[in-house]
Amino acid sequence: MTGTEAYRRLSFWHDTVPDQLVPGAALQQDADADVAIVGAGLTGMWTAYYLSRANPGIRVALCEREIAGFGASGRNGGWCSALFPASLPKLERMAGREAAIAMYRAMQHTVDEVGKVVAEEGIDCHWAKGGTIQFARSPAQLRRARDEVAQARLYGFGEADLRLLTAGQARELGAPSGLLGGVFTPHCAAIHPARLARGLAGVLRAQGVRIYEQTEVQRIEPGRLITAGGTLRAEYVIRATEGYTPGLPGSRRAVVPVYSLVVATAPLSGQVLDQVGLATRPTFNDLRHLIIYGQRTADGRIVFGGRGAPYHFGSAVRPAFDRVPAVFAALRDTLIELFPALEDVAITHTWGGPIGIARDWCASVELDRAAGVGWAGGYVGDGLSTTNLAGRTLADLITGADSELTRLPWVGHRSPRWEREPLRWLGVNAGLRVMTWADRAEARTGRQSRTAAAFSRFTGS
Numbered sequence: 001m002t003g004t005e006a007y008r009r010l011s012f013w014h015d016t017v018p019d020q021l022v023p024g025a026a027l028q029q030d031a032d033a034d035v036a037i038v039g040a041g042l043t044g045m046w047t048a049y050y051l052s053r054a055n056p057g058i059r060v061a062l063c064e065r066e067i068a069g070f071g072a073s074g075r076n077g078g079w080c081s082a083l084f085p086a087s088l089p090k091l092e093r094m095a096g097r098e099a100a101i102a103m104y105r106a107m108q109h110t111v112d113e114v115g116k117v118v119a120e121e122g123i124d125c126h127w128a129k130g131g132t133i134q135f136a137r138s139p140a141q142l143r144r145a146r147d148e149v150a151q152a153r154l155y156g157f158g159e160a161d162l163r164l165l166t167a168g169q170a171r172e173l174g175a176p177s178g179l180l181g182g183v184f185t186p187h188c189a190a191i192h193p194a195r196l197a198r199g200l201a202g203v204l205r206a207q208g209v210r211i212y213e214q215t216e217v218q219r220i221e222p223g224r225l226i227t228a229g230g231t232l233r234a235e236y237v238i239r240a241t242e243g244y245t246p247g248l249p250g251s252r253r254a255v256v257p258v259y260s261l262v263v264a265t266a267p268l269s270g271q272v273l274d275q276v277g278l279a280t281r282p283t284f285n286d287l288r289h290l291i292i293y294g295q296r297t298a299d300g301r302i303v304f305g306g307r308g309a310p311y312h313f314g315s316a317v318r319p320a321f322d323r324v325p326a327v328f329a330a331l332r333d334t335l336i337e338l339f340p341a342l343e344d345v346a347i348t349h350t351w352g353g354p355i356g357i358a359r360d361w362c363a364s365v366e367l368d369r370a371a372g373v374g375w376a377g378g379y380v381g382d383g384l385s386t387t388n389l390a391g392r393t394l395a396d397l398i399t400g401a402d403s404e405l406t407r408l409p410w411v412g413h414r415s416p417r418w419e420r421e422p423l424r425w426l427g428v429n430a431g432l433r434v435m436t437w438a439d440r441a442e443a444r445t446g447r448q449s450r451t452a453a454a455f456s457r458f459t460g461s
């Protein structure tokens, strides 16, 4: 993909970022660095940020196939949340109760860390820490709301972290149809993701970090990144390519790219906004199985996304997969079902992008110190803030800092590789179907779906 116009069309966020989206210089000859990073999304850029902040003389260089913030980091739903893809019980099984709690506390702290850095660095990403409201709109969803809060309590997370709301309390935050109650957590900010990603790229350049754009890494080897324009040699090389990882030699089965798709409405009138609510800009969803996510933007639109697009055979990732008219239509229908006041509101932007899912649904960060090779990812669509924790952790691992971060249970966690095709295609798409069917069945009967519960056990989440 080339041309600033093409980059602008990537998403509503790219369309409205105050930046020309002109690619920086590509790598055109062999070069050296201390740390070389593949991918200028938030994983790569946060790693560079914390490395260069702690060690001002360090030479960090990133190679990005397109432009900084091209991938999921620039086009996501803008939930800077404390969500982590593996549940507390799963982390407890992996690493023990205290480690599980430490991981979740670290995620909560990460939301504030991102808020602190954007304020310090003057990155205006429309930060609004309004929390998240999960609406319960059926008896089955209400039951899941209660279960979620009960589980949090078992691990010592109290009212200040997560609380059950009555329908009346939930309605004060947002007013969807069929409201029976909800769950609220304060640990989330709504942001404009492309402003964050592009703003961070600007901060990095000012710190002396090199970002080679339109520079595709063809191969990662210990001590070097091979590109068509030259070889970038470095003591440490870091893979930060998330949903695009299967395109790299040797990494085809590390994560599967699953597409998440999004729509944005035109700015809403004052009257419609009054009916929708969300005045404090909490991010929102409901407790259905197939993930949906929304936010009210700083300019009074609703940005609303969800899964449901198919997984493509062979873990293929192509620009054409970002746009699936049937999924956009389904998202619009769901949005109107939630907020009937949006019936006549135009959809101005539609887009999508790949998220990376590890085989055991658990994100991980690792540095093989002997080989000098590291990576982070597998965030399953919860990467906007998690990338910051990954970046801080990779920086500590690289510099050898003894920190609490490097003892968190996701550090050094190895997810199994995904199955070979066609099993991978069959399994992932069957899972996506099951969630859709389960939601339809629940909407019809109001009862919890056993199939979806079984699938949740399969993913271990």
Ligand SMILES: Cc1cc2nc3c(=O)[nH]c(=O)nc-3n(C[C@H](O)[C@H](O)[C@H](O)COP(=O)(O)OP(=O)(O)OC[C@H]3O[C@@H](n4cnc5c(N)ncnc54)[C@H](O)[C@@H]3O)c2cc1C
Residues within 6 Å of the ligand: 038, 039, 040, 041, 042, 043, 044, 063, 064, 065, 066, 067, 068, 069, 070, 071, 072, 073, 074, 075, 076, 077, 078, 079, 080, 081, 215, 216, 217, 218, 240, 241, 242, 243, 244, 245, 247, 248, 260, 261, 262, 293, 305, 351, 352, 353, 354, 355, 356, 376, 377, 379, 380, 381, 382, 383, 384, 385, 386, 387
């Ligand atoms: C539509 C959508 C909605 C989402 N919503 C949310 C949300 O609301 N909250 C949340 O927490 N998470 C969300 N996510 C997930 C989140 O955006 C990601 O987990 C996170 O941004 C991943 O960051 P990253 O830097 O690891 O990967 P990316 O941002 O995808 O960056 C990877 C970069 O690597 C580059 N690259 C790939 N291969 C190569 C190569 N060979 N050579 C050079 N460069 C290469 C790519 O061009 C890309 O820029 C969403 C994701 C999507 C797609």
